[in-house]
Amino acid sequence: MVALYIVAGLAVIFSFIFDREKTFKGLKMGLKKFLKILPNYLMILIIIAFVLLISEDFIIDYLTQNTIFIGMISALIIGSITMMPGFIAYPLAGILVSKGIPYMVVAAFVSSLMLVGVVTYPVEKEYMGMKATIYRNIGAFFVAGMIAIITGISYGEVII
Structure with a gap:
């Protein structure tokens, strides 16, 4: 998992070096999409927490x-x-x-x-x-x- 984070971080750095504007635009779009689906994922986490109470x-x-x-x-x-x-x-x-x-x-x-x-x-x-x-x-x-x-x-x- 750590390797994936490293690869993703390096990809963002390379993208930033080649085209800062597109990199910021891409990161901004990604953040917007993440924030859009965040409530649904939080709901799933809450439901899973309740389900895990079943022994x-x-x-x-x-x-x-x-x-x-x-x-x-x-x-x-x-x-x-x-x-x-x-x-x-x-x-x-x-x-x-x-x-x-x-x-x-x-x-x-x-x-x-x-x-x-x-x-x-x-x-x-x-x-x-x-x-x-x-x-x-x-x-x-x-x-x-x-x-x-x-x-x-x-x-x-x-x-x-």
Whole structure:
């Protein structure tokens, strides 16, 4: 990450050396765009802070008390309103499986976590529009559900 900052800083310095006016104009435009999207990103940070209050134990207890289909629906909902990067989500999935949560429920949680973006809705709406964002999230929710059901069938947790 530090290397990226160094490269960006050097690029700004070289740009400044070659054309000060364009560099200032570019930095000013960048600052304006940053300030324009800042409220949406702050909203996402606030939502993430509240979501992080949900403990791992709560998720495990909630997902294991019910039938597999209720657990799957719960996992889809929890995954949809949670936001975390893949390098945290996949090890968490391993922990959930080791705690005895069915693969179908874990697949529902992880796939909805990666596909559905309730937390990122404000930013998506800004760039894609409200209608496209809603359609994308609804479609992603159903795709995550299908992934979970196929996983359950593959692991013999659901018999058709």
